[in-house]
Amino acid sequence: MASTAVVRTRWFQRSSAVGEDRREPSKTPSMIAIRWRRKAFAIASVQEGDTGNGGGNNIGPLELNTVFDDLQPEIAFKDTPSLPKPLSVSDVSGSFNGSRLRVAYQGLPGAYSEAAAAKAYPNCEAVPCELFEIAFDAVERWLVERAVLPIENSLGGSIHRNYDLLLHHKLHIVGEVKYAVRHCLLANPGVKREDLKRVLSHPQALAQCEHTLTKLGVVREAVDDTAGAAKFVAVNKLQDAGAVASSSAAEIYGLDILAQDIQDDPDNVTRFLMLAREPIIPGIDKPFKTSIVFSLEEGPGVLFNALAVFAMRDINLTKACFNILYRYTWYFDYLFYVDFEASMAAVNAQNALRHLKEFATFLRVLGSYPMDMSQA
Numbered sequence: 001m002a003s004t005a006v007v008r009t010r011w012f013q014r015s016s017a018v019g020e021d022r023r024e025p026s027k028t029p030s031m032i033a034i035r036w037r038r039k040a041f042a043i044a045s046v047q048e049g050d051t052g053n054g055g056g057n058n059i060g061p062l063e064l065n066t067v068f069d070d071l072q073p074e075i076a077f078k079d080t081p082s083l084p085k086p087l088s089v090s091d092v093s094g095s096f097n098g099s100r101l102r103v104a105y106q107g108l109p110g111a112y113s114e115a116a117a118a119k120a121y122p123n124c125e126a127v128p129c130e131l132f133e134i135a136f137d138a139v140e141r142w143l144v145e146r147a148v149l150p151i152e153n154s155l156g157g158s159i160h161r162n163y164d165l166l167l168h169h170k171l172h173i174v175g176e177v178k179y180a181v182r183h184c185l186l187a188n189p190g191v192k193r194e195d196l197k198r199v200l201s202h203p204q205a206l207a208q209c210e211h212t213l214t215k216l217g218v219v220r221e222a223v224d225d226t227a228g229a230a231k232f233v234a235v236n237k238l239q240d241a242g243a244v245a246s247s248s249a250a251e252i253y254g255l256d257i258l259a260q261d262i263q264d265d266p267d268n269v270t271r272f273l274m275l276a277r278e279p280i281i282p283g284i285d286k287p288f289k290t291s292i293v294f295s296l297e298e299g300p301g302v303l304f305n306a307l308a309v310f311a312m313r314d315i316n317l318t319k320a321c322f323n324i325l326y327r328y329t330w331y332f333d334y335l336f337y338v339d340f341e342a343s344m345a346a347v348n349a350q351n352a353l354r355h356l357k358e359f360a361t362f363l364r365v366l367g368s369y370p371m372d373m374s375q376a
C-alpha cells in the first residue's frame with residue numbers, strides 16, 4: 001500500500017510539472033483533475049515531509065486537513081460505501097499509512113538511540129537492530145520506514161564510522177534530533193561501587209564518563225551498545241562488573257542505579273540523524289541544514305577554496321570533518337563532510353554547490369532537513 005501511494009505521488013508530481021492530465025475524467029474533468037493533483041500533493045506531504053521533528057515541507061497541518069476535506073464530495077460521488085478517515089496531524093506524527101511508523105536503531109531496548117527515535121518520531125515503533133548496517137538494510141528493504149543513528153556528540157566529536165555508512169548506502173538524511181544523554185552507573189542488586197573491578201559500555205559512553213571511571217579505578221570494556229552492556233551484567237549476574245547505561249536500561253534489566261549523571265560534561269548532548277529512503281522536499285519556511293560529502297584534487301589551498309564557496313555567500317558551516325576513503329591499499333581519497341545552515345531550496349545554497357562542483361572530484365548531498373532547534 002505504501003508503494004502504491006508513493007508511485008501515485010510521483011506520477012502526479014511529474015504530470016503536473018509538465019502540465020499533463022492523464023487521468024480518465026468521468027465528470028467535470030477540470031475540477032476532478034485539479035482535486036486529484038491537490039490530493040497527490042497532500043499524500044506527498046505525508047509521505048515525504050518528515051513529520052516527526054518539525055516536518056520538511058511547506059504545507060502546514062491546517063492545509064493538509066483542508067486539502068483532504070476538499071476531496072470529500074468527489075469521493076462521495078464515486079459511491080464508495082465506507083470512506084477512509086482522512087489523516088489528521090496527530091496521525092502523521094509517528095505514523096505511516098495509519099500504522100505506527102517503524103524506526104530502526106542500533107542496540108537493545110533501553111539504548112539512547114531508542115530514546116532518540118522516540119523523540120524524533122513520537123509514538124513510533126522503535127525496532128532494535130544488532131548493527132548499524134542492519135538498521136540501514138532494514139530501511140532499504142522496506143522492513144522499516146526510518147533509521148536513527150548517532151552522528152556526533154558534544155564531547156567525543158564525530159562518529160566517523162557512521163559517516164562512512166551514510167556514504168555506502170542510498171539513504172537520505174530527513175532530520176536531526178539532539179538528545180541529552182544522562183549516563184548512570186548500574187550494577188546487580190547488592191553490588192556496591194567498591195566491588196566493581198570493570199565497567200562495560202559503548203565506547204562513546206565510556207569516553208564521556210572518563211573522569212568518573214578513572215576515579216573508580218575500574219577497567220573499561222567496550223561493547224556494542226549501552227543497553228547491551230546492562231543486559232550482559234544482569235543476565236550473567238556479574239558481581240564485580242557494572243555498566244554505564246540509561247536509567248531506563250536499569251529498569252528493563254533489573255539493575256540498581258549506583259550513581260546518576262556520571263558524564264563529565266553535564267550538558268552532554270548527542271546529535272542523531274533521521275534517515276529515510278526518500279529525501280524530503282526542502283523548504284525555506286524554517287531553518288534548514290544541508291549535509292554534503294565531497295572529495296577534492298590534491299594541492300595547496302583546495303580545501304580553503306572549497307570552504308570559501310560557503311563563506312562568500314554568508315552560509316554558516318555547523319560542521320566540517322574528514323575521513324579517508326581507501327580505494328586500494330595504496331591509493332586513497334580524503335572525504336570531506338560538511339553541514340551548512342541553509343536549505344537546498346535556497347538560491348545561495350544551490351549556487352554554492354554549483355560552485356563547489358566545478359572543482360570537487362566527487363560531491364553528494366546527503367540530505368537537506370529542518371534543524372533541531374530544541375534544547376536537547
Ligand SMILES: O=C(O)C(=O)Cc1ccccc1
Pocket residue numbers: 106107110111112113114150181202204205224225226227270
Ligand atoms: O549505546 C547506546 O545506547 C547508543 O544509543 C549509542 C550511544 C552511546 C553513547 C552516547 C550516545 C549514543
